[in-house]
Amino acid sequence: MIKPLLFHTGRYFVMLGSTLRKPSNFRMYWKETVRQMYDIGVGSVTIVVLISVFIGAVSAVQFSYQIGGTFIPKYYIGYIVRDMTIIELAPTFTGLVLAGKVGSNMASEIGGMRQKEHIDAMEVMGVNTASYLILPKIIAAVVIIPILVSIGAFVSIIGGYIASVPFGDLTNLDYIKGLRSFFVPFNVVMMLIKALVFAFILTSVSCYQGYYVEGGSIELGKASTNAVVISDVMILLADYIIVLMLTT
Template structure:
């Protein structure tokens, strides 16, 4: 039964993607909606991403300073550890998990509400490709904005580590900067953006899928929003592992 449901949803999800990325009839309509989605995803999520990133960097600095206390590892390694752990893993993964809860649930609720109020049915009667009009702008906006948010999160996390380690006297300014600049690998930044793009695609398409095919009333809409977050988080973590194996194996 599980395997049958899995194949059913995978097939319907794939068909939805094929319909969503068909050629638009009126490009200006999609452009306006894409700009609106970019504003909602980017500006609407900037504050929470910044706050979470500061504390990620701060907690990482404090924890690793505690672990390295009394060892022979140089103190400046803290800056190096914060930089690489943030770029490779924490910034893309944590940011997209948070966005799945904030942005993904909103997308599922928005599209699901339109489905329940028969707005989508009315648009289809008018000849509008509703999957393309409702989903493609969200995906494009996410693919543009979320990597920017991830880059901001990585930068802010390094600042958070600095604020936790240097003003408190745990290490000097020169030591932290030396660690941040040491052993830098540009490939790590490429990996960060690859993860950001894959995660952005997954969380938007899964959330839109849950909302687009919702049936029933308010209870079912709430379940669809919850499923959007749960399945997006699961697929993000699975994709995180696969990308790590492929790019570092």
């Protein structure tokens, strides 16, 4: 148990060391980064919006149910939806969902290249494959995922509005009052920090799983599954550590 853990951790950092070397041709890296940005951004915005609407809606309905019959003012629904979304739900849910969608895709893509000797072919040419294949993905993810998370947070708040105001739980003014109450700008910073860290984790862990895949299609499937499972666990662990560091 300990030995494989140390082995994979060591190899992960060795891979990161190669990944973060100076690119041999910036133009080629830029082209690849833009392609990845498009894939991650455009390819994931629909699922992020869809999930975010429901997260906001469920949060509003749930909180409305919990404060029913208490003296807590109704406008707190807007306040709670806003803060829950920004601090926790938007970055974490988006991270977990993207680990499944983007992470597994990256592991399969790089793993397939390993199996079809594409990576060997590049190595023989002299390409730093860890850098060329992984760095553009990491850069694209750390740029695009915080944007997706911000979109997700905004849409969640709208989702909370849709689920509560038209159904008479509270008035339009109350919801807006809630949204404008007790606002701490640092929470937005915390959301963006989480998004950055989660983006780095899900891309680097997934690329690691694909980069070192051995064997055939069964191993590739396992690598893809491991990419999602390990990324999810690491994201939740990182979430806890970030919260501890930034709030206590």
